[in-house]
Amino acid sequence: MKRAFLAFLAGPTLLWAVPALAGEHVVRMAGMAYAPAAIGAKLGDTIRFVNDDGTAHNVFVPTVGFGVDLGKQDPGKEATLVLAKAGRFEVECVFHPDMRIAVAVSR
Numbered sequence: 001m002k003r004a005f006l007a008f009l010a011g012p013t014l015l016w017a018v019p020a021l022a023g024e025h026v027v028r029m030a031g032m033a034y035a036p037a038a039i040g041a042k043l044g045d046t047i048r049f050v051n052d053d054g055t056a057h058n059v060f061v062p063t064v065g066f067g068v069d070l071g072k073q074d075p076g077k078e079a080t081l082v083l084a085k086a087g088r089f090e091v092e093c094v095f096h097p098d099m100r101i102a103v104a105v106s107r
Helices: none
Strands: 005-010 013-019 024-030 033-035 038-042 046-051 057-061 068-073 078-082 087-093 096-106
Touching: 024 038, 033 096, 046 057, 046 068, 057 078, 068 078
Parallel strands: 024 046, 038 096
Antiparallel strands: 005 013, 024 033, 046 078, 057 068, 057 087, 087 096
């Protein structure tokens, strides 16, 4: 994976270069829904799924080429998904079939 760098210049002199920080997207799980219902992200970003509900949920990606199962998240628990591939996929809750979120990952 290519890494972007932020460079800091002082006149013609490069002071230092550091890797650009990846973004974090927080998705809440409550009321039998993911919020927000769609995310646009960049390669290398993360999605943090936070269970704010009184019931367990699951983070499951059935899309071919993106498949992952982060398992069960009990109330108050979190799970993180690193976006390592560009493209589009859907996240589902195995326990609640109408609970879905669309994710688009760009380079």
